[in-house]
Amino acid sequence: MKNQISSHIRNFSTRTDILLQRNRKNIEWRDPRTSFDKFMPQTSRVxxxxxxxQDKETYFKKNFAHIHANTKESDPYNKKLHHREKLQSIRDELSEQHLTHLSKFKGSRNVMPSLKPNPLSDYVYGTNSVIAALNSKKRAYHMKLLYYGTLSPVIARLATQIYIPMEKATKHQLNLLTNNGIHNNVVLETKPIETIEVSHLKSCDDESGVMRFDETIAINLFEENQIRYDNKTKTYPLGIFLDQIMDPHNMGAIIRSAYFLGVDFILISRRNSSPLSPVVSKSSSGALELIPILTVDRPLDFVNRTKQANDWxxxxxxSNPNARKEFSPKALKLADLKxxxxxxxxxxxxxxxxxxxRTNMKFNSDFIVEIPFKERPRSKNEIRGGGGMVVDSLNVSVATALLIDNILRK
Known part of the structure; x- marks a missing residue:
């Protein structure tokens, strides 16, 4: 065993010495099993x-110098040069047109930061809404009046009387301020409308036409206030309570109908109702600025305390007061409102x-009324959905107008 190990060591040493000698003599040695050049001959193109x-430069001058000369002399009338100059002039003209087009909007872009909507302001738009806002005193103050084109003489006179600055603006700027509303080329930047929060209603004086109520100043702190109502056409006032009306267009339409028909004031639940935005003012055609608006924080407490304080x-x-037996004794017909x-x-x-x-409001009400649906003979081509009529109710603003008209009818 020892002899075999010694033999291997001697063979390894001998082989190492041979490799070192070859490296010293700079003799190239390659393993034939991994040599690629030996089996793949290399050829180069002459x-x-x-x-x-010849060298490369002399060869090309001798053989191709005439081609280069003919290329220079092939355009004796400078057609290519004129073509390049024409293309450059077209590019210059298009660039100038582009810069001229951009310059038209340069001024308006610089003005836009000054017309950026202010979150603390309302932008009342529309001719009737702006005139009503300028005439009424329900807003603390007005900042400025923006208009496009020719300003209405009535609006200009009202703005001049109360010293409101008037500025010209582009139609695009007015569209941005009104969220693409129908502004009739006039926008009034003003403070939001101020409402009175009421705790409950009190007595009414039919001789002087005065209605009293408790205004909420703070928590459990009230102050008596009053508003006047029309006592010439009726003995007692009529108010409309809007319970969770979410659509600003419906709210504006109700306020417009109420003001036109002779309602004395509007009550709005403070929660879950549409805010008194410029959209409501536009939909009401300015009636929002003219009719008294009262807000109620707790509708149920308001109803109960008002019924206890006076005979309201x-x-x-x-839509169907007879559906529940609790409401059947309170049901009224439309003609009973007269x-x-x-x-x-x-x-x-x-x-x-x-x-x-809401159901709890119905329980606390004195009467419940519905607008009857007039049955129509069913035609062959009539389309019905969901097992019933497609048109089975009125819009809330239309229904309110019909009820107001019946209540105020003599």
């Missing part, structure tokens, strides 16, 4: 100038567009 024993009558709308304001001060409660008046 260049044309090498075949003739609350009438609630419902002359209601000559008997007692009245509040008409109008509910949400989809769900209607």
């Amino acid at each position: 260049k044309a100038w090498e075949k003739k024993g 009558t609350f009438i609630t709308t419902d 002359g209601q304001c000559n008997e007692a001060p009245t509040i008409l409660i109008v509910g949400n567009e989809g769900k209607g008046v």
Whole structure:
């Protein structure tokens, strides 16, 4: 065993010595099993100038100098030069047109930061809404009046009387301020409308036409206030309570109908209702600025405390008051509303567009009224959806107008 190990060591040493000697003599050695060049012969292409024993520059001058000369002399009338100059002139003209087009909007872009909507302001738009806002004193103050084109003389006179600065603006700027509303080329930047929060209603003086109520100043702190109502056409006032009306267009339409028909004031639940935005003012055609608006924080407490303090009558709308036996004794027909304001001060409660008046409000109301649906003979081509009529109710603003008209009818 020892002899075999010694033999291997001697063989390894001998082989190492041979390799060292080859490296010292700079003799190239390759393993034939991994040599690629040995089995793949390498060939190189002989260049044309090498075949003739010339350098590259001399070869090309001798053989291709005439082609280069003919290329220079092939455009004796400078057609290519004129073509290049024409293309450059077209590019210059297009660039100038582009810069001229951009310069038209340069001024308006610089003005835009000054017309950026202010979150603390309302932008009342529309001719009637702006005139009503300038005439009424429901807003603390107005900042400026923006208009495009020719300003209405009535608006200009009102703005001059109360010293409101007037500025010209582009139609695009007015579209941005009004969220693409129909502004009639006039926008009034003003403070948001101020409302009075009421705790409950109190007595009414039919001789002087004064209605009293408690205004909420702070928590459990109230102050008596009053508003006047029209006592010439009726004995007692009529108010509309908007219970969770979410659509600003519906709210504006209700306020417009109420003001036109002779409602004395509007009550709005402070929570879950549309804010009194410029959209509401536009939809009401400016009636929002003219009719008294009161807000209620707790509708149920308001109804109960008002009924205890005085003889106010609350009438609630419902599509089917006889559906529940609790409401059947309170049900009224549309004709029963005639002359209601000559008997007692009245509040008409109008509910949400989809769900209607809340059930607890119905329980606390004195009467419940519905607008009857007039049956029509069914035609062969009539389309019905969901097992019933497609048109089975009225819009909340239209229904409110019909109810107001019946209450105020003598």
